[in-house]
Amino acid sequence: MSAPIIKIDGISKSFGTFKVLDGLSMQVMPGEKLALIGPSGSGKTTILRILMTLERIDSGHIQVDGEQLYHMERNGRLLTADERHLAKMRQKIGMVFQLFNLFPHKCVIDNVTLAPMLTKAMPRAAAEKRAMELLDMVGMVDKAKAMPAQLSGGQKQRVAIARALALSPKIMLFDEVTSALDPELVDEVLNVMRKLAAETDMTMLLVTHEMGFAHDFADRVLFFDRGRIVEEGKPDEIFRHPKQERTQGFLKKIIAAGHRV
Amino acid sequence: MTQWSGYFGLILQGALVTIELTLMGSVLALIMAFLAGLGRLSRFFVLRALATAYIEFFRGTSIFVQLFWAYFVLPFAGISLTPLQAGVLALGLNVGAYAAEVVRGAIKSIGREQYEACTALNLGRWQAMRHIILPQALLVMLPTFGNNAIELLKATAVVSLISLADLTFQAQVVRSQTGNTLVPFSTILVIYFVLALLISWGVRSLERRMARGLDGVRV
Numbered sequence: 001m002s003a004p005i006i007k008i009d010g011i012s013k014s015f016g017t018f019k020v021l022d023g024l025s026m027q028v029m030p031g032e033k034l035a036l037i038g039p040s041g042s043g044k045t046t047i048l049r050i051l052m053t054l055e056r057i058d059s060g061h062i063q064v065d066g067e068q069l070y071h072m073e074r075n076g077r078l079l080t081a082d083e084r085h086l087a088k089m090r091q092k093i094g095m096v097f098q099l100f101n102l103f104p105h106k107c108v109i110d111n112v113t114l115a116p117m118l119t120k121a122m123p124r125a126a127a128e129k130r131a132m133e134l135l136d137m138v139g140m141v142d143k144a145k146a147m148p149a150q151l152s153g154g155q156k157q158r159v160a161i162a163r164a165l166a167l168s169p170k171i172m173l174f175d176e177v178t179s180a181l182d183p184e185l186v187d188e189v190l191n192v193m194r195k196l197a198a199e200t201d202m203t204m205l206l207v208t209h210e211m212g213f214a215h216d217f218a219d220r221v222l223f224f225d226r227g228r229i230v231e232e233g234k235p236d237e238i239f240r241h242p243k244q245e246r247t248q249g250f251l252k253k254i255i256a257a258g259h260r261v
Numbered sequence: 262m263t264q265w266s267g268y269f270g271l272i273l274q275g276a277l278v279t280i281e282l283t284l285m286g287s288v289l290a291l292i293m294a295f296l297a298g299l300g301r302l303s304r305f306f307v308l309r310a311l312a313t314a315y316i317e318f319f320r321g322t323s324i325f326v327q328l329f330w331a332y333f334v335l336p337f338a339g340i341s342l343t344p345l346q347a348g349v350l351a352l353g354l355n356v357g358a359y360a361a362e363v364v365r366g367a368i369k370s371i372g373r374e375q376y377e378a379c380t381a382l383n384l385g386r387w388q389a390m391r392h393i394i395l396p397q398a399l400l401v402m403l404p405t406f407g408n409n410a411i412e413l414l415k416a417t418a419v420v421s422l423i424s425l426a427d428l429t430f431q432a433q434v435v436r437s438q439t440g441n442t443l444v445p446f447s448t449i450l451v452i453y454f455v456l457a458l459l460i461s462w463g464v465r466s467l468e469r470r471m472a473r474g475l476d477g478v479r480v
């Protein structure tokens with residue numbers, strides 16, 4: 001049994017007086033595909049944003065790939081991480097956003113090559129070769145020279161996935177990556193993610209309201225409510241035989257809202 | 262008739278001086294705008310304070326006084342400037358202070374999600390600014406920069422007060438030599454107007470070029 005690649009240890013996070021996370025602990029194994037589900041406002045996005053260092057924690061510890069994320073060890077003491085340490089840790093993690101966040105002034109391939117060229121000093125030719133492979137994987141090769149504004153939502157999201165993959169992170173975070181898409185565009189993005197899960201051993205954390213997809217995709221499902229893990233288990237256990245009342249209630253509501261489980 | 266063409270020659274010379282002042286003043290204003298605009302957004306208190314002091318001072322005092330300082334007072338500090346240098350300095354610093362606020366506002370108008378994408382892609386602060394934020398902010402700045410440049414063009418007239426032979430100065434020369442006010446001042450009115458139109462047109466075509474592709478129209 002190998003060590004967890006993510007180890008969250010008693011973290012708390014408040015926005016003003018509102019405590020979103022209160023002493024949360026969880027672990028993720030290397031290569032694991034984890035789905036985070038739960039009602040709106042339960043803190044799912046906040047967890048991903050904390051892992052991507054877009055949000056700081058108030059207390060607790062997070063270990064990523066054997067190293068502290070928000071702390072660094074100096075002469076046996078734990079100090080608050082500086083920007084250099086954070087930059088080093090960010091190399092291990094990539095994120096795909098609900099609203100794509102593409103760079104509108106750069107064409108598709110430049111969106112993908114920019115970060116490898118700037119942060120890894122990759123030569124343009126090598127960066128473009130890799131970008132074309134990734135665009136091929138997400139089915140966007142023929143749009144390499146298009147501007148983001150010329151793409152559909154599904155296409156934008158596939159480019160955003162390729163852009164995050166270009167830095168070869170060990171961990172990928174997906175925050176409701178299909179919820180801003182028209183229903184008929186959802187599948188093209190989910191198919192890319194299925195392919196990714198099948199072809200790589202990346203660790204993937206997925207926040208989603210697509211219960212059907214979470215069921216097929218995930219090795220393990222965490223059900224969150226009010227910043228706490230209420231229930232966790234294999235997809236079949238959570239979706240077919242939820243033990244907790246709150247999980248049952250949530251799934252019932254989701255099904256009533258027309259989502260497929 | 263030949264006498265009038267000589268006077269028009271004077272006015273054309275003045276036009277060249279005005280154009281020179283406008284171009285050089287705009288370059289200085291642009292540099293100051295970015296220095297002070299970025300300074301105001303800096304993490305470092307000292308830079309923010311310096312930038313704010315510069316902006317408030319040059320917006321809060323008149324261009325007229327600034328010009329006289331540059332030309333008549335700086336020599337006491339051992340810095341003697343030619344009228345052209347003093348004019349460029351005063352105009353550039355004055356308009357730069359206004360344009361710095363344009364730079365700051367444009368940068369702040371870029372959405373948080375762009376910064377977050379930069380963080381997720383591990384770009385450094387300056388890399389994100391240089392490659393992602395500034396190029397988008399520039400497009401927001403351009404129209405107002407056009408206005409600033411026209412303001413600068415109009416403000417060049419004050420340099421005639423330190424006897425730099427710009428358009429306005431030459432119009433006065435012609436007036437005092439011919440006793441005619443209508444002709445020289447109508448002429449320079451038209452020339453100022455045409456120069457302002459040229460600036461508008463130049464900025465607008467630059468804007469169109471830079472915006473290409475951003476709106477989803479085929480490039």
Ligand SMILES: Nc1ncnc2c1ncn2[C@@H]1O[C@H](COP(=O)(O)OP(=O)(O)OP(=O)(O)O)[C@@H](O)[C@H]1O
Nearest residue numbers: 015016018020038039040041042043044045046047
């Ligand atoms: N920057 C912020 N400032 C203040 N409150 C915030 C901020 N970000 C999140 N919150 C609050 O924290 C709580 C958790 O938010 P979070 O986005 O993590 O929920 P979520 O589980 O992702 O919900 P959803 O399913 O709606 O996306 C919410 O109540 C939200 O309003």
Ligand SMILES: [Mg+2]
Nearest residue numbers: 044045046176
């Ligand atoms: Mg969310």
